Amino acid sequence: MASDRLGYLLKHVLARLTEAQTEALAPHGLNGRDLAVLSAIASGEPLSQLEVAARLRVDRTSIGDLIDGLEERGLVERRRSAEDRRRNVVVLTTAGERTFESAERVRHELEREFLAPLRDGDRFRADLRLLLGE
Amino acid sequence: MASDRLGYLLKHVLARLTEAQTEALAPHGLNGRDLAVLSAIASGEPLSQLEVAARLRVDRTSIGDLIDGLEERGLVERRRSAEDRRRNVVVLTTAGERTFESAERVRHELEREFLAPLRDGDRFRADLRLLLGE
DNA sequence: AACTGATCGTCAGGAGGGCTGATCATCAGC
């Protein structure tokens, strides 16, 4: 009954995931985008805003607003880099670390449930990576 | 290097597909959304606007604008239903049929190429359907 | 025939994401 168009399938699968994620993360005061930013910041050495944007493949002008929101909630801090004073290095606060860790657990559990209908969820994930050329 | 977040993967795979589709369909004066509407209209008996919207799972208020565009280009026609004069039955014109058929061939070829990196593209497609609960 | 409630299509408007172009501060190289 449904369309076999690939765009349709991808779009609505993404919509379902986004909806479930938004609901699951709401108690943590986050949405999927927020968590993506936190995870980029949490993974390794401090990053400038542009580097965060590049990792997430979001536009450079969008990342500022996202960080604004996280900063207002006390989850991240901007710090002028001493080496290059143009750069805003973004780091997690301790509250940000706590929120990130519990939200990550929620995300992992949610993704596991989301892929449960598949025989091999990991292969589906690997297929997506292949389609991104990685 | 890339994120393992499912939302990230789905979002950017969809973005790549959309970009490729937009480029491939441009010579036909269509984009992916237009083609989706045409295919809903082409598949079987005449549908009202609401039925088209339901098939594509798009909002009822969006479908009107999409049909406006297609009607301006002479690809579809609105007709008041004789049985229920509230309903706008949407049908393809002959030009719409020609455009739809050639655009469909373009879409099929593009989706085939798009899924080429995968060992089993059909299984990937089936996985997407499973995730939509179909 | 008249009333009520529901449905179809349309419109205005807002929210959100994505992008461009301009600007300012800062850096690196000459």
Next chain:
DNA sequence: GCTGATGATCAGCCCTCCTGACGATCAGTT
């Protein structure tokens, strides 16, 4: 000390989606 490039920010536009309201029409009831 110039010049060009880079990081961050801002204003603004476009597109998509959704809500709420409206008029027209239908179906069921009285």
